Amino acid sequence: MIKFFRRIRKELLKEGKVKSYLTYAVGEIFLVVIGILIALQINNNNERAKERKKELAFLKEINLDFKSNKAQLDSIIKYNEVSLHAGERLSKILTLFDFENPKRNESNRHVADSIGYYIDLVWRNKSFNPKNGTVEALLNSSSFDLITNDTLRRNLISWKDVLGDYLEEEQLAVKFLYEEYGPWARSTFEPDLDNDPQSVKALFSKEYRNFTYHRVGDLKNMIDTANSEGIIDMINSIIKLTETDKIDN
Numbered sequence: 595m596i597k598f599f600r601r602i603r604k605e606l607l608k609e610g611k612v613k614s615y616l617t618y619a620v621g622e623i624f625l626v627v628i629g630i631l632i633a634l635q636i637n638n639n640n641e642r643a644k645e646r647k648k649e650l651a652f653l654k655e656i657n658l659d660f661k662s663n664k665a666q667l668d669s670i671i672k673y674n675e676v677s678l679h680a681g682e683r684l685s686k687i688l689t690l691f692d693f694e695n696p697k698r699n700e701s702n703r704h705v706a707d708s709i710g711y712y713i714d715l716v717w718r719n720k721s722f723n724p725k726n727g728t729v730e731a732l733l734n735s736s737s738f739d740l741i742t743n744d745t746l747r748r749n750l751i752s753w754k755d756v757l758g759d760y761l762e763e764e765q766l767a768v769k770f771l772y773e774e775y776g777p778w779a780r781s782t783f784e785p786d787l788d789n790d791p792q793s794v795k796a797l798f799s800k801e802y803r804n805f806t807y808h809r810v811g812d813l814k815n816m817i818d819t820a821n822s823e824g825i826i827d828m829i830n831s832i833i834k835l836t837e838t839d840k841i842d843n
Contacts, residue, residue, distance in 0.1 A: 680715035
């Protein structure tokens with residue numbers, strides 16, 4: 595092809611057709627420019643295709659992480675709701691007993707058998723440990739620019755703060771459980787004696803009731819925070835925005 599164009603140029607110059615040669619030269623330059631532009635466009639399309647492939651891979655990983663986070667958080671909320679119900683029932687049961695009036699206690703024996711069951715539920719704990727690896731990797735690298743959806747970008751940037759609001763309530767509850775109630779319970783109750791009089795007395799003490807009220811308050815705060823501070827809505831939004839099978843490839 596190059597030899598062909600050279601032959602045409604020589605023929606035009608040999609015949610003294612300068613005007614025709616100039617017209618030809620301009621046309622040749624135009625064709626070269628068009629060829630370069632087409633090559634650049636093809637290269638750009640290839641690069642965009644590679645970037646889109648990388649983006650979809652990240653979206654898939656994020657989607658899997660947040661589906662796992664949703665399942666875990668839903669489980670924890672239900673877990674805490676059961677513990678909250680047990681705490682409220684336990685608080686009511688404890689107020690029915692009166693060491694100064696044994697007959698009153700006898701009349702409430704039908705609820706006494708459930709105390710142990712409720713105690714086990716109230717003082718248990720399950721913490722939220724979300725998967726954040728993919729989001730952290732994106733936010734700390736230039737790969738974050740691959741995410742093209744603006745709403746998803748904002749959600750991923752805000753995720754750490756929204757998560758922190760929930761974890762703050764959870765950490766306060768865990769701190770109370772292990773640093774305040776736990777030491778008191780270990781020093782107060784006799785684990786090897788089911789009918790230890792001092793343990794029974796401690797169970798119906800003002801201190802134990804206060805600990806129970808505090809625990810009920812912590813459980814309510816964790817459940818309310820999960821529902822009101824946006825963590826559930828954000829997880830659902832991120833899952834929806836990263837469903838690769840619903841995204842136009």
